[in-house]
Amino acid sequence: MPGENLTRAEAVERADVVTVDSYAIDLDLTTGPTTFASTTTVRFAAAPGAATFIDLVAPAVRSVVLNGRELDPAVVFADSRIALEGLAAENELTVVADCAYTNTGEGLHRFVDPVDGEVYLYTQFEVPDSRRVFAVFEQPDLKATYQFTVTAPEYWEVVSNEPTPAPVAATHATDASVKAATWTFAPTPRISSYITALVAGPYAVERSSLTSADGREIALGAFCRKSLSEYFDADYIFETTRKGFEFYENLFGVPYPFTKYDQLFVPEYNMGAMENAGCVTFTESYVFRSKVTDAVRERRVVTILHELAHMWFGDLVTMKWWNDLWLNESFAEYISTLATAEATEYDAAWTTFAAMEKAWAYRQDQLPSTHPIVAEIRDLEDVQVNFDGITYAKGASVLKQLVAWVGREAFVAGVSAYFGKHAWGNTELPDLLTELEATSGRDLTEWSAKWLETAGVNTLRPHVETDSHGRITSFTVEQTAPAEWPTLRPHRLGIGFYSLNDAGKLERVHRAEVDVDGERTDVLELVELDRPALVLLNDDDLAYAKIRLDEESLAVAVQYLSQITDPLARSLVWGSAWDAVRDGETPASSYVDLVLGNIAAETESTTVRTTLNQLVLAIRQYVAPGARPGTLVRAGDRLAELARGAEAGSDLQFQLVKFFAHLASTQEHVALLQGLMDGSTTLDGLEIDTDLRWELLEGLVLNGAAGEEEIAATLAEDDTATGRQSAARARATVPTTGSKLAALESVVSDSEAPNAIIRNTGLGFVHVNDATVLAPVVEPYLDAVLRVWEERSYHIAEEIIEGFYPAPLASVELRDAVAAWLADHEDAAPALRRLVVEGLAGTERALRAQAADAGA
Known part of the structure; x- marks a missing residue:
């Protein structure tokens, strides 16, 4: 049986049979908290006499009428399909169903705000989830127009792909005391089903507009929950959007293809954002209720512009x-x-x-x-x-x-x-x-x-020979590929020469842009030049390849990394050093030293965040087990020292404190965390706001210095959606095997837990200083994997299988147990096996890195 899957072969076959004209979709959102009424009328052409199916995931199908002929739902509806036989050249199909709200971030997600009890809805349809809301030929090449009619409480905002029309009075299906209304939207252009959308609820909204390149006025809207509206910087979002519109319309020479542009920041979202045509949804973590890093602010801008780009690339075409x-x-x-x-x-x-x-x-x-x-x-x-x-x-x-x-x-x-x-x-x-x-x-x-059609990443290494005067006599770029993916590729790349100036800074003094292909490429234009202190392949990061530094350049880079003037060049050196650790070429302990010795001089927020995350991974999984406790202490001590010395109120200070809390491991670290929380210790310019307080508390929980009493008290002061997610994470961080088993059991057994709670529970589950507490969890985790895959929706299964993989163990025992599971489940779904294989690969890489570190 197909279940909820669809093969490419089936999609090709269906597209040969069906050409879709239009959908008329009537949704009543007043029928109760678990289901809503969905009526779909679809008009489509077909090969006369052919048979096919339409997709629908619903707890109940009330009626199916094809070309005036009543079909028995009990006969034609199974799994996620309604069978359609005896098609005419032109067809009209009407399906009436009760569809289910979700709390998984798929289909029509329903969220109740703990602050005020208000209900918020939003759709997420990519890849195959519009079928959870209406009957649809769910594949991207069967484009059609979509006309939505929605009944909901009168005071709600109701938003879709087309501009929101004036509502008309309607009857509430379950509560006569609540005024209801119906919104009848205009049809969309011909688009794919996965970019249709509906967002409904008492959202706070700000409005603006812009003039498109073709002279049209494009209405802009920015929406978030009412309880977050005091933090909502809609003007900045509009400003960024206007910059994006102007840039893209000028660059592409094609005006914005839709009628309006709404951006809605919604709760419990599974991803960063989704490019629904003219109705883009974003994670509401981009509504900043507390201080965030500059890296996160920049990422929000990139995300806004990413989704806007999709209006052309993905939505129009x-x-x-x-x-x-x-x-x-x-x-x-x-x-x-x-x-x-x-x-x-x-x-x-x-x-x-x-x-x-x-x-x-x-x-x-x-x-x-x-x-x-x-x-x-x-x-x-x-x-x-x-x-x-x-x-x-x-x-x-x-x-x-x-x-x-x-x-x-x-x-x-x-x-x-x-x-x-x-x-x-x-x-x-x-x-x-x-x-x-x-x-x-x-x-x-x-x-x-x-x-595009082969996999794998190449590695590029420079080979430099000089004469007695330091003049280059030979410069060659060597290219290698992994045995599994042996393709050698052509690369257009920059080669930068960096030398120390009078101020002791490493600055670029020469750059060549060359084409590299094959195993060895001689770069003749660099011959006869003086050898610089640092030779940097892929300068300006044009190519996609791992790079290595020659021995002399590596020594200079390690000593003077913080003195490289160009932040992109620094980023490339950071990346090269990290790749060498991951590949077992450089001991993880030396990478820890490199980070702790240079991170305080880094100016780019994302580089700081990425590097400190890699520091955490290196300490917890790549450093040899015997050296790990001492390395953890040393890192915590150094981060605390650097935080005290950082510029007051700076992004660097903020990040150092956050990562210190994540790596805290001693009584001295605990005392600093407690002091920051109760105000007895202060750092100039550092505000302990709501979200940072949760992170400090998690550091205390990690070290057994706080528990349920403190978590409950903090939650009582912040009983919001974010507060509940933070509390779930903190509870799963309790450093005992019992708490880890309970955390796993809570998400495996409780099918009502929403996606955001599951995600945060997983983050706490893997937050450990002593990874041995996870050893007894390996067997129950592996026992649950197949059941979770078969019983839960895709996104929830992925959250559990990836999020609760006990990666911090990074042990031979974990490797062998996971390998045995794969051997015993060769017939499991390929997508499931892929998730498990990726976890195993991480463990195997960690073991290789540990061996390299122990042998250093």
Whole structure:
């Protein structure tokens, strides 16, 4: 039986049978707290006499009428499909169903605000979840128009893809004392079902507008929950949006394709945001109720611009099937970074990209589950796990490389022609390459084969020979590839020469841009130049490749890392050092020393955050087990010292305190945390606000210095959605095996726990100083994996399987237990096996790093 899956073969077959014209969708949101009434009328053409199916996930189907003929729901509805037989050339299908609200962030999510008891709803449909709200041919190439009619409490805001119409009075289905209304929206343009949307509830709203390139006035809206509205900086969101509109319309030469642009910040969201056409939803963690790092503020800007880019790439032009998901996500990731760097105050966005996105891509590309950017997507389960560092970050990196290779002007011209030719349609990879070849004059067949259709990351190393006077006599770039993915690729990259100036700073004194291909590339233009202190491959980060430093450059980089003047160059050196640790070439303990000795001079917030996260991973999993307790103490001591010496109120001070709380391990650390919480210890410029207080408390819980009494008291002062999530995380942090078992059991057995509580419980579960408390949890975790996959929705299963993988153990015993599970479950769903395989790969890498550290 298909369950809720859909194969690509089935989608191709259905698209050969069906052409969809329109949907009319009537939703009544007043029928109670668990289900809502859904009536769908779909008009479509078909091959006469053919049979197919339409998708629906619903607890009850009341009526199915095809071309005036009543069909028995008990006969035609099974799993997630309604069977349709004896189709005519032109068809009208009406399906009446009771659909279910979710608390998983899929379909129509229902949230009750603990602050005021108000109900908030929002949809999330990508990949296959519009079928949880209405009957639909759920695949991206069966585009249609969508006309929504919604009945809800009169005082709610009701938002969809088209402008919100004036409501008319209606009857509330379950409570006559509540005034209801009906909103009848205009039909959308022809779009894919996964970018339709509905958001409803008593949201606070701010409104503005802008003038599009074609002279139209585009209405703007920014929404959040009422209880968060005092923190909502809608004016800044509008300002960023206007910058994005101007940048994209000028760059693409194509006006914004929809009628209005609303941005809605919603609770318990599974991801950063979603590009619903004209109705973009965001995680409400982007509504800042407490201080956040500059890195998070920048990330919000990139996210706003990423979703706006999707209005063209993804919404106006959509991939035919999910194997070309990268056409949506890689492009939006690349172009939003470009827009951030060139149209906003975050002009160092490419440094952020190198520090965070590239690190994500390199990590993903070295897992056993890596895949080509153009991935083989057999079914919906495949695509669910492919929202990963390959599809987003590697794809964006490769597009940056392509721009460097063909030239920006040719690239932009090709993209503009692509939009013009395929507007409102569906495309595949050759459609884009055809336009880029036409504008650039380059044959991209070989480039595509090597970059888009093969997996793996190359490593580039410089080999420099000099004469007795320090003049370069030979300069060669060596390229290698892993045995599993042996492709050697062409790279357009910069080579930077850095020397110490009179002030003791390492600054660039020369740069060459060259093409590298094959195993060895001689760079003749660098011969006869004086050897600099530091040679940096991939200067300016044009290429997608891991880089290594030659021995002399490495020694200089380690000694003078904090003195490199260019933040992007520093980021590349940080990244090279981290890659060497992950690959077992450099001891993790030396990386800890590098970070603790240089992080205080780092100016870029995302580089600080990424590097400190890597420090945590190095200490907790990569340092040899015997050295780990001492290294943990040393790191905590040093972070506390650096926090005391940091500029008052600075982003660096804030981050150092946050990571100190995360790594605290001694009574002295506990005393500092307690002092910061009760005010007996202060750091100039540091405010202990609500969210930071939770982080300090978690550090105390981690060390057994606080428990349920303190958690409950803090929650009583902050009984909000975020407070409840923080309390769940703190409770799961209690450093005992019993608490860890209870945390796992709470999410496995309680099917009512919402996604955000599960996510935060997992974060606390893996927050340990002594990882041995997790050893007894391995068996119950593995016992639960298959049941969770079979019984829970995809997003919840993923949260549990990934979030509760006991990675901090990083032991031979964990490796062997997980390997045994995989051997015993060879017939498990490939997407499930992929999640487990990725966990195992992390453990195996940690063991190799530990061995390298122990042998240093």
